[in-house]
Amino acid sequence: MFKTLRIGEVAKATGIKVVTLRYYEQLGLVPGPARTDGNYRAYNQEDLHRLRFIRRCRDLGFSLDQVRGLLRLSSKRCQKCSEVDRITRRHLTDVEEKISDLKRLANVLRRIISRCRGDGLIADCRIIEALSPGVSPADRI
Amino acid sequence: MFKTLRIGEVAKATGIKVVTLRYYEQLGLVPGPARTDGNYRAYNQEDLHRLRFIRRCRDLGFSLDQVRGLLRLSSKRCQKCSEVDRITRRHLTDVEEKISDLKRLANVLRRIISRCRGDGLIADCRIIEALSPGVSPADRI
């Protein structure tokens, strides 16, 4: 027989904060757990498992909506996993796009910074200049 | 003499949406422009310049708070530009951190995906498995 856990214990066990646990419940992402006589949430092992799954997905950058989908799918054990595959690949593509966006950004910032001596006056500042309209197209993103 | 612009024209000229222009004004990021008799906003060239500066900063991923700082600094033409330098370097560091976070993320996702045949059942799905607790530490981020 599994001793139920209180919300603070679940928070420690999953790494999800107490407020966030309540927030997920409010969203309907997880079913509300049983309650004690004193109206405390009493989480069982299945709740814990579900929440750890969510935490892992969130660490991997899935949106709550994607997590919802993955949760739904993970319970249909007899269905094909192509949909799971699709969601995950889609997410990877998004992440890869974000990486290349940020790389381009970092390059522009490095170029801008490299031209600043750091001790001149604002009036001559290459950074402010680069941020102002009319800058050379090479520095645009 | 410069003909003043209406908000829609400014939106086109800067690439900032109409609602966002009003939002920036409400935040105090830009001073409210003059008004016409019919209470329409009438932007002058200085307003436009300021807004283009903001747009450029936002494209480069600066937060509105950082933009506020850069705007303030850019008007103090006789001050040293070390602070501008600091803000920009700080931002670059943030971006670089985000890139390496996302790269690690993408690697995990790729590893997870590579093990999925994509046509099996959920019950055997390597992705769901990898998302579940108790997965091998190598797949953790």
Add this chain to the structure above:
DNA sequence: GTAGGGTCTATGGTGGCTATAGGGTCAAGG
């Protein structure tokens, strides 16, 4: 004079939380 576009303010929603107020519960110590 009326039709259409643009503009005005005010309010509410998004995602994914976090913070706060004002109370209730529970176990340990005096």
Add this chain to the structure above:
DNA sequence: CCTTGACCCTATAGCCACCATAGACCCTAC
């Protein structure tokens, strides 16, 4: 038995950087 302190409860509001909507007003062209 009573208090203290840690935990828990709900409800509400705030964060960022916007976007959407409603209902009114303005302005130009036909």
